Amino acid sequence: MPSAKRAATHRAPRKPVARSPRRDVGRPRGEPVTEAVLDRTLEELASVGPAQLSVERIARAAEVNKTSIYRRWPTREALVAAALERVLTHLSLAQKDTGSLRGDLLFLGESVAGFLDQPAGQALMRAVFMEAVAPSIAALARRQLEERAGSPAVAMVLRARARGEWRDDADPKVVLSMLVGALLHRVALERQRPTRAWLGGVVAVLLRGVT
Amino acid sequence: MPSAKRAATHRAPRKPVARSPRRDVGRPRGEPVTEAVLDRTLEELASVGPAQLSVERIARAAEVNKTSIYRRWPTREALVAAALERVLTHLSLAQKDTGSLRGDLLFLGESVAGFLDQPAGQALMRAVFMEAVAPSIAALARRQLEERAGSPAVAMVLRARARGEWRDDADPKVVLSMLVGALLHRVALERQRPTRAWLGGVVAVLLRGVT
């Protein structure tokens, strides 16, 4: 029974103000716990969605006590936000200079499609489309996505422009939103796999539209 | 205190089997109640999203007792499904023969954009992107959307083909998904209004890609 909340007996406390805990002593905070919980959260998010997500179920699945979750993240929303934030910070869309705009577009499309196929991608997509999960995290997601997806895309367009494959009046952001949007339509609305043949059709239209 | 659950005193009941209630007598089921509840449900769905949707709050907002809701729809999911189903059955995308493919595409795009601007459109979009709301209704939504959006689109493509504005190897469904997908990207991800200028940029790329 250490450190009664006031030690009301004798010897006044050294520091009556709330001191911040020092992190170099004591049992270390288990990284596996944090990781396991966030992983499970993502899986729940991807499978049942944010509406049916249950902290107690996550705790059971991660083999961790519920209190250990609430000690790290104050609310369910914060937990979801943390899980999504981790996805976002680890997100990096691959880019490659294939030598042709067609090749670059195909590569980018397959990269996005691959991400949307993972639990993290599913979870993120749902979160972004539902402001309600957590407005702040949805905003962050939009910012990060724009940033991460933006720079490879800009580079791609610059290369294409140098090769004379990109007309001046075609807005890169519009074209990118058409590619990604078509993928969203295919995956989330039609619930069909974005096959190579399908992606080829999209890229063909974009190519003619842009050169 | 009428109709004790068995009338255990005298005179055996005429029909011991459970008879279905006849609908031509008694107090009629209030249509305003149903309408108000579904309207409020859509608003809730559009504003706070399916995750935070509360039946009790809907009941308060619709000025109806909670039990009256549960007597019509057995669960929260069923309520959401009913609200969305009503949207779907009332959904009809306007179509118009403007005389040119560019005009037709612009009109279709603005029609979709207008729908996405309403609460019903917001609610539907969220539901479709979250299988978790109700798998069955999400599936229905996809089917209906394809059906409703498909036929105007097919007519549009036929007209364009007759005018020689549509090349044979361009898949109409792909092009449609690019248009709608770009709109989704713009509205849900970028959270920006699909202005006429922006829509013009999309249509310009599509036009060149398709002719």
Next chain:
DNA sequence: TTGATTTTGCAACTCATAGTTGCAAAGATA
């Protein structure tokens, strides 16, 4: 007007889950 029939509001329940609290035990450092 009365009786039969159905819907509605109301209040009181059960149950699951979000979130909290106090304490003892488990690890870690010095």
Next chain:
DNA sequence: TATCTTTGCAACTATGAGTTGCAAAATCAA
């Protein structure tokens, strides 16, 4: 070994989903 922090555990409160029984209201038919 002494100190410190994290963890598990059990018990708690609060809220909202979904249920139930009953009285009042509304409708039609005799």
